[in-house]
Amino acid sequence: MNSNLANIINNSKSLQLLNAYESESDEDEKLSTSSTKRALNDLPDDIPVKRNKLEKLPLPSFVIETEKIREYEDDPSLHGGRIRNFPHERGNWATYIYLPYKGNEYFSQLVDGVADICLPITKLEIVNDFHISLTKTVILKYHWIESFVSTVRTKLNANCLKRFQLFFNSMEVYTNEEKTRTFLGLNINSGYDQLCDAVQIFNECLKEFKLNSFYEDPSFHISILWCVGDKKNELNGILHEINNFVTNFMDKNSDTDWTIEVNHFICKTGNKQFIF
Structure with missing residues (x-):
């Protein structure tokens, strides 16, 4: 073999190596084509080409889970037809x-008695957790939670709220702001001013x-x-009957303590709860 032919072969090998390197670093998608793979497989064994780089590495599990969260779509059928007031977003x-x-x-x-009265109008579901809301449902970023809870605790301690009692005696019909759900609620008619004092602190x-x-x-x-x-009009049409039942039931069971002792508040954020 003369020297010119040897130089041509060596230059050809060098060009193949250079092409393989450039493709590996800049054009991963092109490496996946069969023609490119064949070209690399034809290279001599002593040429250090990292063929395992041709295959894409699998995504880490936490990246896959993050993508699932981002792609989450609310399905009202999974929770009684209720529609989310806020989009499901990571970090909210x-x-x-x-x-x-x-x-x-x-x-x-x-x-149960109130639900039976409403059956001719609509079937009502019992609320899972009975409570009195003292703020609207708002969105906190994850990194705000600790600071927000600390702020609430500090302001409550500074205002020295005393324990108090609440009492309810009548029903009213409510809807959420989006008019996607209707509620029947027992109104608080004693302890209203103390609740307003607490709400003012939370508003701050x-x-x-x-x-x-x-x-x-x-x-x-x-x-x-x-x-x-939105069933507000329909339920308001039988509200008088509902309230008569509530009054008679409470009078009949007057020995029952219908008061609510207020000695703590709860802040729920996501799946976390903080007691004040």
Whole structure:
């Protein structure tokens, strides 16, 4: 073999190596074609080409889960037809402050009786967790949670709220702001001023984080029953009958303690709860 022919062969090998390197670093998609793979496979064994780089590495599991969260689509059929008020986005935590209420066996009978009266109008579902909302449901970024909870705790301690009692005695029909759900709620008619004092404190905290305040002239209540859609007019048509039942039931069971002892508040943000 003369020297010119040897140079041509060596130059050809060098060009093949250069092409393989450039394709590996800049054009991964082209490496996946069969013609390019054949060209690399034809190279001598002593040429250090990393063929394992031709195959794409699998995505880490946390990246896959993140993509699942981003691609999440709400399915109302999975939760009784309810529609989310906020889009499901990674890092957004639905947050609100409330007073919990457990009720008792007589309270359960009261709820069942009201539901029976409403059956000719619509079937109502019992609320999973009885409570009195003291803020709207707002969105907190994850990195705000600790600071927000600390702010609420500090302001409550500074204002030295005393324990108090609540009492309810009448029903009212409510809808959410989007008119996608209707509720029947028991109105609070004793302890209203103390609840307003608490709401003012929470509004100050919300304002610091540029979040929406609670309603002006709020109607504090315990939602007990709900249905999908706007059924306010239909249920208002039998509200007098409902309230007569509530009054008679409470009078009949007057030995039952219908008061609510207020000795703590709860902030729920996502799946976390903080007690004040």
